[in-house]
Amino acid sequence: MEFTCIMCPVGCHLTVTKTKNEIIVKGNACPRGEIFGKSEATNPTRMVTSVMPYKNKTVSVKTSNPIPKAKIKEVLFEIKNAPPIKNAKLGQVVVKNVAKTGENVIITGINV
Numbered sequence: 001m002e003f004t005c006i007m008c009p010v011g012c013h014l015t016v017t018k019t020k021n022e023i024i025v026k027g028n029a030c031p032r033g034e035i036f037g038k039s040e041a042t043n044p045t046r047m048v049t050s051v052m053p054y055k056n057k058t059v060s061v062k063t064s065n066p067i068p069k070a071k072i073k074e075v076l077f078e079i080k081n082a083p084p085i086k087n088a089k090l091g092q093v094v095v096k097n098v099a100k101t102g103e104n105v106i107i108t109g110i111n112v
């Protein structure tokens, strides 16, 4: 399998090989690439960012931690259909256990 590491702007080209007992990552310039390559080959995850309406403004939101890539659409659906936000504060949880991932969606910014 081949991936581009997205852990920093360098974007190393990773080649990941699975054997019976191990996963071998090549092409990474640092240890973070090895961790990313192994994750991509077994359980790829992503942070999800979005915006939600807030009064006549919007708030920026994100998942509290990376969630499985397969759940991204479900997460965005729950963000879109979340109840209106009454008093937005940075770090406030607006969707708990989003898409049953165990992660929350939190406010990261209030946009004017």
Ligand code: SF4
Pocket (backbone or CB within 6 Å): 005, 006, 007, 008, 009, 010, 011, 012, 027, 028, 029, 030, 031, 032, 033, 034
């Ligand atoms: S392997 Fe390291 S240097 Fe290369 S893109 Fe990933 S984080 Fe950056």
